[in-house]
Amino acid sequence: MATPTTKPTRNLPIAVIIGRANVGKSSLFNRVIEDSKALVSNVAGTTRTNNEGEVLWRGKNIKIIDTGGQDTAENEFFAEEILAQADSALQLADAIVFVADTQVGILPQELELIKKIRQRFLGKNIPIIFVANKCDKPKYELEIYNQEWLGLGLGSPLAVSAASGRGVGDFLDVLYTALGKKNKRPKILSLVEPKNPLRVALIGKPNVGKSSLFNKLIGEEKVIVSPIAHTTRESFDTTLVYEADKIKHHITFVDTAGIRRKSRVEGGLENQGVHKSLESIERSDIVLLVLDANEALSSQDLQLGGLLERHSRSVIIVLNKWDLTDDVSDAHRQDVKEKIYQHFPHLKFAPIVMVSGKTGYRVHQIFPLLLEVNAARKTIIDSKELDEFFRTIKRLHKPAKGKGTRQPGLLGLSQINAAPPIFELFIKYQTSLHLSYVHFIENKLREQFNFIGAPIVIKLTKMKR
Numbered sequence: 528m529a530t531p532t533t534k535p536t537r538n539l540p541i542a543v544i545i546g547r548a549n550v551g552k553s554s555l556f557n558r559v560i561e562d563s564k565a566l567v568s569n570v571a572g573t574t575r576t577n578n579e580g581e582v583l584w585r586g587k588n589i590k591i592i593d594t595g596g597q598d599t600a601e602n603e604f605f606a607e608e609i610l611a612q613a614d615s616a617l618q619l620a621d622a623i624v625f626v627a628d629t630q631v632g633i634l635p636q637e638l639e640l641i642k643k644i645r646q647r648f649l650g651k652n653i654p655i656i657f658v659a660n661k662c663d664k665p666k667y668e669l670e671i672y673n674q675e676w677l678g679l680g681l682g683s684p685l686a687v688s689a690a691s692g693r694g695v696g697d698f699l700d701v702l703y704t705a706l707g708k709k710n711k712r713p714k715i716l717s718l719v720e721p722k723n724p725l726r727v728a729l730i731g732k733p734n735v736g737k738s739s740l741f742n743k744l745i746g747e748e749k750v751i752v753s754p755i756a757h758t759t760r761e762s763f764d765t766t767l768v769y770e771a772d773k774i775k776h777h778i779t780f781v782d783t784a785g786i787r788r789k790s791r792v793e794g795g796l797e798n799q800g801v802h803k804s805l806e807s808i809e810r811s812d813i814v815l816l817v818l819d820a821n822e823a824l825s826s827q828d829l830q831l832g833g834l835l836e837r838h839s840r841s842v843i844i845v846l847n848k849w850d851l852t853d854d855v856s857d858a859h860r861q862d863v864k865e866k867i868y869q870h871f872p873h874l875k876f877a878p879i880v881m882v883s884g885k886t887g888y889r890v891h892q893i894f895p896l897l898l899e900v901n902a903a904r905k906t907i908i909d910s911k912e913l914d915e916f917f918r919t920i921k922r923l924h925k926p927a928k929g930k931g932t933r934q935p936g937l938l939g940l941s942q943i944n945a946a947p948p949i950f951e952l953f954i955k956y957q958t959s960l961h962l963s964y965v966h967f968i969e970n971k972l973r974e975q976f977n978f979i980g981a982p983i984v985i986k987l988t989k990m991k992r
Contacts, residue, residue: 531891532746532767535777539581539590540711542656542702543616545644546626547636548596551660554689555626556580556593559699577612577749578763584699587713589706591624592616621709622702623648623655625681629667633675641679654705658698659684663691724766724777725901728807729845730835731817732786732827736847740817740884741782744893769894776898783807786831808834812946813841813900813980815893816874820846820863820881824870832871839947839982841904842877843896850883876973877980900980904946908976913940920971926964935960938990940968949984956991 544552557563560580578593594613617623623644627637644655657679659671668686670676676684685701687694703713729737742748745765764781786805808814814835818828835842844867849855864879871877878896882889908916917940926935936955943951952968954960969983 531894532769532778535766535768537588537590537716538711538714539588540621540706540709540713541590541592541616541619542582542622542624542706543592543594543613543620544624544626545594545613545617545640546596547634547640550596550626550628550631551689552596552626553578553593555624555658555660555687555695556591558689558692558695559584559591577616579765582699584703584713586715587703588716589703589713592619617647620653621711622706623653624658624702625655626658626660627676627684628661629659629670629686630661630663632670633679638679641681645680652709654708655681656698656702656705657681657684658687660687660689662686662694663688724779725813725897726779726781726811727813727815727897728781728783728811729815729817730783730786730808730831732825732831735817735819736884737817738782738884740815740845740847740882740890741780743884743887743890744780769898771895771898778894778897781807781811786827805834808838808840811840812904813843813897815843815845816877817845817847818867820849821851824867829870832874836873836982839984841900841947841981842874843893843900843980844871844874844877844879845893846879846881847884849881850886850888852881876978876982896980899977903977903979904948904981906948906976906978906981907945908942910941913942916940916971916975920968923971924964924967926960933958935964943986944984947982947984948978949986951986951988953988953990956989958989960987 544556546552556578559582561583562580577595580591580593582589582591594616595610625641625644627633648655659668659676662668662671671684671686685694685698687698689695706713729741731737741763745767747765749763749765764779766777766779769776769778816831816835818824846863846867852859860881863881867879868875878900880889880892880896882893884890917937921937926937933955935958937960938953938955940953941951943949950968950972952960952965965985965987969985972978972983
């Protein structure tokens with residue numbers, strides 16, 4: 528079944544950053560969008576999947592796309608995929624930003640790339656902005672006035688340092704002026720644009736199929752998929768519009784790098800990618816914990832589950848690659864769910880869905896579930912209703928004492944937060960409450976109120992009274 532979503536129609540002009548590897552394309556991208564969205568390193572082929580973002584300059588917005596290095600010899604296993612990603616971006620381009628490195632100079636690969644760009648876009652009214660990056664010192668800036676640079680047929684290069692921000696404002700002025708002459712111009716976005724879409728991060732160990740699932744969710748082949756572990760190096764997000772009951776919901780899906788044990792992380796790029804994944808958990812509203820239906824649960828799966836518990840994230844457990852399972856009966860589904868909850872007792876609040884990111888099997892079921900979980904995490908119980916609930920559970924089950932000899936006295940229960948739901952339980956001073964009773968209260972809250980997919984936090988406060 529097709530993904531039941533549409534893309535937001537912002538209709539912004541698109542600038543595409545292109546160049547060989549290691550000229551600082553991603554640094555420039557991060558600088559102009561004012562966010563460290565793209566990974567930056569001196570390793571060739573760091574950027575594999577195009578990064579997309581929006582630039583706000585002098586009150587107007589454009590869309591900008593960062594592409595991978597175009598010198599394919601440096602891009603190892605993913606040369607063809609990276610070139611295909613860049614080509615798909617160039618097909619959308621209203622302007623091209625060609626970036627070169629002043630500290631290295633013009634290389635043969637760039638001459639070949641410039642030739643291809645000029646052949647493809649000459650006479651098509653698509654401006655090419657020539658950026659000479661890494662002009663961190665005056666001696667490097669002087670280089671761009673040599674014939675090596677001026678004779679490329681791209682006009683005078685703009686001296687920029689993406690690292691320090693030097694010259695970036697002048698570059699944006701030139702880019703915006705060029706786009707201002709197009710039919711699709713930089714524009715002031717309406718204030719009714721959604722500011723806080725629902726953020727949904729896909730988390731899992733390497734090779735559980737997060738990127739395949741992400742592509743199916745957004746309805747496009749946006750990120751590179753391969754059986755090679757850690758293909759995804761950096762988080763990639765896309766915002767969609769999902770309409771339910773005539774209400775449009777904006778959802779931002781975030782594909783993340785696979786997370787494995789610290790002892791196995793190879794450092795450098797993988798370490799940065801894992802760090803970005805952990806940041807995505809912090810910034811997400813709901814996490815899709817992606818597991819492989821055809822592999823036994825590993826210690827890393829369990830550690831990720833514990834991580835989500837410690838961060839009090841709303842969770843949906845996604846059992847991916849279900850299309851490869853021999854037994855698809857309801858009895859087998861139920862048996863699998865029970866086994867998963869046995870391994871993740873702290874995530875029993877999380878619903879489980881069986882899908883296939885490869886074929887799209889039941890992926891559409893995730894969308895209504897996201898709305899249900901989002902509503903649950905925002906649940907606020909009326910104070911009178913919560914007081915009645917508290918009186919009922921005290922009559923139903925006498926509290927068990929923890930350490931000490933005094934019977935605990937329960938004085939009150941109040942909700943102090945939503946998203947995630949946090950409650951404060953007041954107990955009598957110099958008494959202690961057994962943890963099992965706290966779990967009892969949590970279970971009763973779940974029975975009476977809808978907290979599907981949402982963690983419940985109960986804080987204990989002792990009072991003299």
